[in-house]
Amino acid sequence: MSRQELGLPDSQRHWQEVYETRPGRDLSWRQEDPVLSIALIERFAPDRGSRILDVGVGESFLLGALYDHGYRHLSGLDISAAALDRLVARLGHRAAAIQLIRGDLLTASPLGPFDVWHDRAVFHFFTEESDQQRYVSLAAASVAPAGVLVLATSSPEGPEQRSGLPVRRYSAVDLNHEFCREFEPLFAGEEVHQTPWGSSQSFT
Numbered sequence: 001m002s003r004q005e006l007g008l009p010d011s012q013r014h015w016q017e018v019y020e021t022r023p024g025r026d027l028s029w030r031q032e033d034p035v036l037s038i039a040l041i042e043r044f045a046p047d048r049g050s051r052i053l054d055v056g057v058g059e060s061f062l063l064g065a066l067y068d069h070g071y072r073h074l075s076g077l078d079i080s081a082a083a084l085d086r087l088v089a090r091l092g093h094r095a096a097a098i099q100l101i102r103g104d105l106l107t108a109s110p111l112g113p114f115d116v117w118h119d120r121a122v123f124h125f126f127t128e129e130s131d132q133q134r135y136v137s138l139a140a141a142s143v144a145p146a147g148v149l150v151l152a153t154s155s156p157e158g159p160e161q162r163s164g165l166p167v168r169r170y171s172a173v174d175l176n177h178e179f180c181r182e183f184e185p186l187f188a189g190e191e192v193h194q195t196p197w198g199s200s201q202s203f204t
């Protein structure tokens with residue numbers, strides 16, 4: 001019998017079901033070697049004492065890799081408890097040193113402060129303008145004054161739906177437009193992600 005949770009927002013139910021039913025090799029966004037995220041974090045937050053939050057962390061390989069690169073103030077947040085359970089299993093002994101938070105980015109109070117806010121493939125799911133504004137306000141309130149946001153969204157060449165949900169696709173100019181009231185642009189580029197089954201997905 002599958003675990004049931006009542007009174008959850010639809011998005012939480014969706015992600016909980018994804019992580020309860022689909023193995024990692026079936027998740028299009030799976031990235032075993034998060035080279036670009038690590039390069040950007042090492043470039044803009046080289047101090048191993050930097051406080052780093054990965055939002056919508058899922059069962060990502062990033063926090064484990066950052067731990068292996070010497071970072072020790074690591075946190076991850078996700079709406080799905082099942083995702084966090086899978087992440088703990090992946091992290092093994094490193095899990096004890098990493099703070100994991102179950103929370104919804106659309107209702108959470110300010111977090112941190114953090115020196116790095118990392119988001120890969122989460123912001124683009126917020127297709128309502130009010131949700132986008134809520135997200136930007138939360139990030140601004142959670143990032144320390146000299147901190148950085150490292151963000152990857154679907155690019156204009158990326159798919160219109162991901163994980164069965166509609167996404168908003170962003171160019172670097174679009175992202176700057178969304179975040180410019182609170183953040184200054186430092187770097188923008190495109191990353192072509194290979195899904196576990198070998199198709200390409202483009203991210204900004």
Ligand SMILES: C[S@@+](CC[C@H](N)C(=O)[O-])C[C@H]1O[C@@H](n2cnc3c(N)ncnc32)[C@H](O)[C@@H]1O
Nearest residue numbers: 015029056057058060078079080104105120121
């Ligand atoms: C496409 S996955 C990306 C996971 C991870 N960032 C990666 O690159 O492997 C999107 C993640 O965002 C989480 N998520 C979706 N909506 C959320 C919300 N409102 N608050 C927190 N997490 C959310 C999902 O549970 C899922 O783990």
